[in-house]
Amino acid sequence: MGKLARRVAMIGAGMSKFGAHFPHKRNPDLWIDAWLDAVSRVDNGINPKDIDACYVGNYSSDLFNHQGHLGPQMADLVGLVPKPAGRFEGACASSGIALRQAILAIASGVHDVIAVSGVECMTEQPTVNVTDILATASDSLFEYPAGATFPGLYGTLASAHFHKYGTTVEDLMRVGIKNHENGKENPYAQMQSSIADMMESKIAKIEKSGGEVPDWKDEFDFLKSRSNPIIAYPLRLFDCSLITDGAACVFLGAEDVVKNFTDDPIWITGTGQGSAALSLHDRNELTSFIATKEAARQAYEMSGLKPKDIQVAEVHDCFTIAEIIALEDLGFYEKGKAAEAIKNGETKRDGSMPINTSGGLKSKGHPVGATGAAFCVEAFKQMRGIAERNRQVKFDVERMLTHNLGGSGATCVVTIFEKER
Numbered sequence: 001m002g003k004l005a006r007r008v009a010m011i012g013a014g015m016s017k018f019g020a021h022f023p024h025k026r027n028p029d030l031w032i033d034a035w036l037d038a039v040s041r042v043d044n045g046i047n048p049k050d051i052d053a054c055y056v057g058n059y060s061s062d063l064f065n066h067q068g069h070l071g072p073q074m075a076d077l078v079g080l081v082p083k084p085a086g087r088f089e090g091a092c093a094s095s096g097i098a099l100r101q102a103i104l105a106i107a108s109g110v111h112d113v114i115a116v117s118g119v120e121c122m123t124e125q126p127t128v129n130v131t132d133i134l135a136t137a138s139d140s141l142f143e144y145p146a147g148a149t150f151p152g153l154y155g156t157l158a159s160a161h162f163h164k165y166g167t168t169v170e171d172l173m174r175v176g177i178k179n180h181e182n183g184k185e186n187p188y189a190q191m192q193s194s195i196a197d198m199m200e201s202k203i204a205k206i207e208k209s210g211g212e213v214p215d216w217k218d219e220f221d222f223l224k225s226r227s228n229p230i231i232a233y234p235l236r237l238f239d240c241s242l243i244t245d246g247a248a249c250v251f252l253g254a255e256d257v258v259k260n261f262t263d264d265p266i267w268i269t270g271t272g273q274g275s276a277a278l279s280l281h282d283r284n285e286l287t288s289f290i291a292t293k294e295a296a297r298q299a300y301e302m303s304g305l306k307p308k309d310i311q312v313a314e315v316h317d318c319f320t321i322a323e324i325i326a327l328e329d330l331g332f333y334e335k336g337k338a339a340e341a342i343k344n345g346e347t348k349r350d351g352s353m354p355i356n357t358s359g360g361l362k363s364k365g366h367p368v369g370a371t372g373a374a375f376c377v378e379a380f381k382q383m384r385g386i387a388e389r390n391r392q393v394k395f396d397v398e399r400m401l402t403h404n405l406g407g408s409g410a411t412c413v414v415t416i417f418e419k420e421r
Helices: 027-039 061-065 070-077 094-108 127-135 150-165 169-183 195-209 219-223 290-303 320-329 338-343 360-364 368-384
Strands: 008-015 053-057 085-088 113-121 230-232 245-254 266-275 312-314 399-406 411-418
Touching: 008 027, 008 094, 008 368, 027 070, 027 113, 027 245, 027 368, 053 070, 053 094, 053 368, 061 113, 061 127, 070 085, 070 113, 085 094, 094 113, 094 245, 094 266, 094 368, 094 399, 094 411, 113 368, 127 150, 150 230, 150 320, 169 195, 169 219, 169 320, 169 338, 169 360, 195 219, 245 368, 266 290, 266 368, 290 320, 290 399, 290 411, 312 368, 320 338, 320 399, 368 399, 368 411
Parallel strands: 053 085, 053 113, 312 399
Antiparallel strands: 008 245, 008 266, 113 245, 266 411, 399 411
């Protein structure tokens, strides 16, 4: 894996508020929100005339919103036509792929500046339809007809991890508790409440209605109660990411032009993409994602870094078990050891390896096509030291990694960001 032929930097990044926005906002509105937020974070300003192309990550606007051909629509809204604009699809890794293709296009010399968009409006459809649409990213020939939607597929992965490594439901709960604590501090997150906050709110409602107040001693008692029902064993409601609307925008520039926009670029020194069998039943291993391992191998080799060199990471926690598996596949912890590290507090904001400071998909929300680009927004903020409220880590972040998984692990994009060495 060679170096990029030309260095590429992130020169600005922003996002819309994540949440349930339909019918007040749809993809065009969310994209404009993200665009304006990103423009406001480019130090020396940026205009449509400065941008050579628009790469749009979107999973399924055709099924969610009955709107295909999204690339030119998004480009037109911000004054980029007639410049090239295309849509990239890779399930939940759609904007991760758009980002990577933009990196490669700039490194090749074809373009100097590209706007990367990630956008998805999911709440236009009822939950049963969303589940059905998302299932098209899995094996629709054998697994989906058998009832294996994504909660079931990730429940299978969790069960396998439990069996092989002794992982427990409490280990999954710790991931959710930690990510909600981070999301509480993120003004762009869909759920800005900790698990403890939600527990207290539930108790207050029961007291007000005159019901029998539950004897919950802590968050674990709450998460083991009927207020957190099993969705697909061993996964409960709070193990699952949210149905979300949102958009993110990232501006990438070549080293030749970066100084026009900022004196503080965030360099992209590693990029990798991997794939795997779409079907779980065609995989030899259910406690690891070979797509993540391959994407990480490429990104580490290109950057010259090792897992121990990464200080902070945003990983794809579409389900709580996915974060545990990601931490092991990315090489941060040995197989079967991530759960213990989480228990010891290593992945908290003030821990030795902060993970998902944005709140992750679990709290921030998961508008599937926007997720990969949104990871970059958090990398931009943490590395610039501008993360809102109380979620900025307490040290200078010089090296950060993002991990964007598609479907049940059939696609993965890993990106490594660094300040000037």
